[in-house]
Amino acid sequence: MSTDQVLVTGGGIGGLSAAVLLARRGVRVRVLERSPEFAEVGAGLQLAPNITRMLDEVGVLDRILPLSVQPRRLVFRNAETAEELTHLDLADARRRYGGPYLVLHRSDLLRALLEAAEAEPGVTLHTGHEVTGVTDGPDHALVHCADGTEFRAELVVGADGLHSAVRAHLVDDEPLCSGYVAYRGAVPIEQVAHRASMDDVVVWMGPGLHLVQYPVRAGRLYNQVAVFRSEQYRRGERDWGTPAELDRTYAGMCDEVRAAVPALGRDHRWPMYDREPLPNWTRGRLTLLGDAAHPMLQYLAQGAGQALLDGAALADALPPGRPWASHDLGAALREYEAARVGFASRVQATARVWGDIWHVDSPVSTLLRDEVFRSRDVHDYHLVDWLYGPAVSA
Numbered sequence: 001m002s003t004d005q006v007l008v009t010g011g012g013i014g015g016l017s018a019a020v021l022l023a024r025r026g027v028r029v030r031v032l033e034r035s036p037e038f039a040e041v042g043a044g045l046q047l048a049p050n051i052t053r054m055l056d057e058v059g060v061l062d063r064i065l066p067l068s069v070q071p072r073r074l075v076f077r078n079a080e081t082a083e084e085l086t087h088l089d090l091a092d093a094r095r096r097y098g099g100p101y102l103v104l105h106r107s108d109l110l111r112a113l114l115e116a117a118e119a120e121p122g123v124t125l126h127t128g129h130e131v132t133g134v135t136d137g138p139d140h141a142l143v144h145c146a147d148g149t150e151f152r153a154e155l156v157v158g159a160d161g162l163h164s165a166v167r168a169h170l171v172d173d174e175p176l177c178s179g180y181v182a183y184r185g186a187v188p189i190e191q192v193a194h195r196a197s198m199d200d201v202v203v204w205m206g207p208g209l210h211l212v213q214y215p216v217r218a219g220r221l222y223n224q225v226a227v228f229r230s231e232q233y234r235r236g237e238r239d240w241g242t243p244a245e246l247d248r249t250y251a252g253m254c255d256e257v258r259a260a261v262p263a264l265g266r267d268h269r270w271p272m273y274d275r276e277p278l279p280n281w282t283r284g285r286l287t288l289l290g291d292a293a294h295p296m297l298q299y300l301a302q303g304a305g306q307a308l309l310d311g312a313a314l315a316d317a318l319p320p321g322r323p324w325a326s327h328d329l330g331a332a333l334r335e336y337e338a339a340r341v342g343f344a345s346r347v348q349a350t351a352r353v354w355g356d357i358w359h360v361d362s363p364v365s366t367l368l369r370d371e372v373f374r375s376r377d378v379h380d381y382h383l384v385d386w387l388y389g390p391a392v393s394a
Contacts (some may be wrong), residue, residue: 003140003152005029005153005155005322005323005324006027006153006154007153008030008031008032008156008157008159009143009158009160010164011035011127012160013110013290013304015031016031017060018157018310019117019311020120020123021119022122022318023121023313024120026319026320027122027139028122029121030121030125030153031117031125032126033127034128035127036347037127038125040109041268042184042270043223044184044223045105045303046102046227046299047102047103048302048305049097049100049388050309051305053101054099055308058312060113060116062078063112064109065299066218067105067216068108069103069107069216069218070089070099070212070217071101071200072086072200074101076092076205077204077206078206078254079204079205079206080207080255082257082276085087085287085318085370086373086378088133091202093388095304095393096391097390097392097394098114098392103214105221106304108217108281117336128131129147130146132144132165133169134169136283136284138173139287141153154340155285157287157289159302161176162275162292162295162297163208164288164351165294169283170278171281173275173304175273175274176273176275177233178214178274179230180227180271180272180297181233181272181291182225182227182270182298183226183227183243183247183265183269184268185223185265186221188221189219189221192263194212196256201213201214207231207247208228209226209227209228209250210226210227211225211226211257212224218276224260225382226250226260226264228241228250231279242269243266243269272298274295274297274351276351277345278345281293281336281340281342282334285329286339287336287337290306291303291307293310293341294306294345297351299354300387301360302387309340310344313336313340316338316339317335320356325381330368358389
């Protein structure tokens with residue numbers, strides 16, 4: 001059995017991007033994906049300037065621009081009254097942070113990363129290989145798969161998502177259910193009778209719910225995500241977050257929001273989970289990346305983007321050449337953690353706070369939230385400078 005330099009478990013956005021960036025630094029990488037093909041479940045995603053700036057630096061941005069949309073504004077509205085409360089000027093944000101704000105279909109980003117990985121001679125891709133466990137050793141780690149195959153590597157990168165098999169070797173914890181559920185749908189634009197401006201990403205905030213709308217695939221599809229707090233979950237019912245509960249929860253919202261609900265897919269629902277932040281992501285020859293390291297709630301639209309940043313930081317930290325001496329590998333992984341753990345943990349924690357703000361449900365708290373949003377100067381960036389920055393112009 002030969003020894004790979006790096007073995008990545010999970011062929012999603014985080015795993016494939018890490019493989020591409022590592023290969024471009026001269027590192028040989030093997031990627032194991034458990035599904036029979038490389039595919040993304042879900043619909044749209046948002047990439048803020050902190051992510052696109054990095055993608056531009058590593059030469060990946062041009063691959064996704066043709067299928068992306070660059071919205072003009074990020075708009076916040078009250079889901080009951082339809083009032084616009086505030087917005088973020090995304091053209092101004094691009095000038096400030098040095099990168100565009102993009103929205104696109106998850107599968108388009110994955111396809112671009114897959115094509116980039118296939119073009120790299122240092123990347124080997126496998127599908128149909130579910131990783132069930134890892135044995136860490138002084139000279140290599142051994143990866144065990146459900147079909148009985150085994151692989152040996154100098155470093156194993158767990159990019160295998162919320163229910164990561166690699167994470168289980170680092171910490172004994174469980175995903176935390178938020179009690180919220182999401183329904184998603186991206187449909188041809190001509191099938192959407194009522195929609196917001198094609199230049200906007202719109203967040204409708206309501207009592208225990210929110211709806212996000214924006215175009216993807218160069219404006220040919222319209223992506224909508226409806227999220228709500230399940231009272232059935234609160235009551236301890238086994239079957240919760242159902243389509244019937246979706247309809248009941250959104251029934252009292254404004255016309256524009258109610259009109260979006262019928263276009264959502266009903267055959268799949270996404271209960272929303274995260275985990276507590278970890279103080280470190282590494283043990284021996286094992287480290288984590290993306291949702292395996294920092295699964296987060298979606299309120300900052302940073303989940304995929306933070307996984308992309310993980311891959312870039314890991315590629316920057318690992319030294320060239322092989323094999324790696326244990327002390328060199330250890331130092332590189334400490335550098336990777338220093339660059340990423342604290343920041344990703346802050347994003348995790350802040351996402352929870354933003355969800356609490358969006359979903360306030362008492363008359364007084366709603367009144368206060370809306371007044372704070374209304375009073376914001378639309379050119380005030382202090383709440384996102386830490387996330388999207390550093391600012392390249394002020």
